[in-house]
Amino acid sequence: MAKLHSAKIIHLTCVMVLTLPILTGCWDRLEIEDRAVVLGVSIDKAPPESANQETEVAHVEGANPIPPEDMIRVAVQIAIPGRIPLGPGESGGGGGGGGGKSSAANTVWVLHVVGHSIDDALMNLQQQVASSLFFGHLRVIVISEEVAKKGLENINDYFRRNSEVRRMAWILVAKGEAMQFLTAAPKLERVPTLYLLSTLEEGFRMGKFPQDFIGMFWSNSSKKGQEGFLPYVELKKENNVEIAYFKGPKMVGSTSPLEIGAYMAIKGINPAGYRVIVQLNGAADTVITAATHRKARYSVRIAEGRPHFTIHIAFEQNVEEKYSEHIGIDNQEILSNIEKKQAQVAVEYFEQFIRKTQEAHSDIFGFGEYIRAKRPAFWNRNVKTKEKWQEMYKDAEFDVTVTMKIRRVGMKAR
């Protein structure tokens, strides 16, 4: 009996000893304060004299095939542990400065380096930071227009390969310098990148901007019959968002803010959130309507070897404002008039916008994908590759029809 007992103890000890290494997981232990949590990254073209500033970190001096003219300046925004306010109630945030400007400087630390590629630059940067850079919370990547026009291949490759980066981060293209977005001190949010992010996410919620995560941009640019687009931002007093459209990895143009509305209408993205001025006869008859719902239907036929699309877009609208008491919005006739007038203007505007992207060979709508999916015989015979579709997109014909329905007029009877 005693023998059995001791055997049991030995068994148990063995099991415990053997399972111990399985239960741990210390190999990759990295305490949170040993991590430099990167919230935002900006990528600019490096100033010309920067080749001299560089030290040997990721390459041997003079052995780099990338010429110094193509060097980039990468800035990262690192969250300072303990300074990020966790909730709205925590107003001191540790630093306690109170003023808008000083609080942004307190919560994050922005530092920048130059390099030949993203990883090269980040390694140069790591050289200056004690803790290891962690990209798991990276939310925003800002790229200057100049770099975007040169092409994002290197940037896409690095962030796709990195397993920490989430597909729900955003890439933005900045008008002018990209780094200023990391240092700007917004009033509403303590952390600059989070403010930038909420601009975009609220934009999506209000129907002002389509959802366009980094993963969606990648998927769209990969597709054979579609091109990617990115938010194109400008730092004025507040942020201003437009769309930068791409051809392959290169940015080829940008829209106006209202053209984002056109884009969303053609794609039928909801909720709708754009307001437009409709002029009936003269300046006194002007009303403003707000779209609440969009719906788009496509059909395509092939005529003379090129695709001919018919796009039907339906809107639901509310009247929001009128300019004077000259007209009363209280009968069917006036509503029909507004609907007709607005539809007419919209058709022209949409067609013009499509033409603009056609000229840039940038099918951000994915009409090519529509052909690939619905007319595979034509696609396989005549298109097949992305380059071929970029060519053919220019010659595609579009017929846009728009139906407007005004449903409500607000709280005023006339």
Add this chain to the structure above:
Amino acid sequence: MDKTRQITMIQIAAILVSTIIGVGVLPLPLFAVNALDSGAPLITLAAVLFGFISLLLLSLLGMRFPRQTIIQYSEQIIGKWPARAGSLLVIVFFAVLTSLTAREFGEVVVTSVLKNTPVEVTVIVMLLLATFSTRNDVTVFAYIHYFYFPLILFPALFIVALSLKNADALNLQPIWGNDPQGVIPGALTIAALFQGSFILTSVIPSMRRPQKALLASVVGMVIAGGLYVIIVAATVGVFGAEETKKLLWPTLELAKATSLPANVLERLDAAFLIVWVTAVFTTLLSSYFLTTQSLGLLFRLRDHKLFAFFLLPFVFVLAMLPQNIVQMYTIVRMVGRIGLILTLAYPALLLLVSILRKKRGEPVGEVAQR
């Protein structure tokens, strides 16, 4: 009541499902889109049907010889020495499959989660886990699978269902694909992911009613195959075929791109990996169990526990042989296709000869109700 025949039909189905779902789910959509871009779900379905043939043959054989595994009845059918050669091939193949599964697991973990942990450590830990669990008899083995089966299936379905929010039906059209390139090799590679179903032959002799083996394999294959098709459809639906071609493990990326509603969890890859580790464990367990049990039967031993630790160093060294991840996947594809000959042609041959020679095993009487 026969004490050694306790495994029920549902348990067999669970064993098949949790064995089939394994490391392969991560690169599965990549294999499928490389074969037939937007027709990826279709080719997966074709591969499921193809993989089912082997399972069908095995269950027919198992119902003919309800008291024996393939190691034993093959000797009756084609004679002692040819059968022993065949059995040895099966054993070697499943040892290799075990090692490749462990290595593939290690590569994923080192690339995506534990970057500083040596791959040897993750591989040996997983192999040790499988080794300990293999040292049980077949009834416990069945219970382990039965226990993990819902833990693998339902979270996986849940994650896929959540990801469908971002899917676009255009990405899945045309359903027969635009550019069929290497459809046959692609389908074979995917069909090779179902080879674990060979485990059926090990458990039939312990089934309460071996006549139900066929039904069990149909149920198992419908669930596992269905999940595979759904995973491929969701991945291609969300990313599109061209983007999927750029991802090494599209299913993991799908989990990464999926978030719980209201952003409770912004990325589900961690949750997915937990499920997936369980799935890999059950797969490893099955192939290792099959290897050790068959070896025991081949040497006419009463019990296979001896081999569990004896084989471990060999399997570990085999797992460490591929030099890099590209070479590993080349080997995985190659071994998979060679294995198809073994898991398909060998049972087919056995069944044919057994029909021609009118060989049959001792039937098992209907077990009395409790």
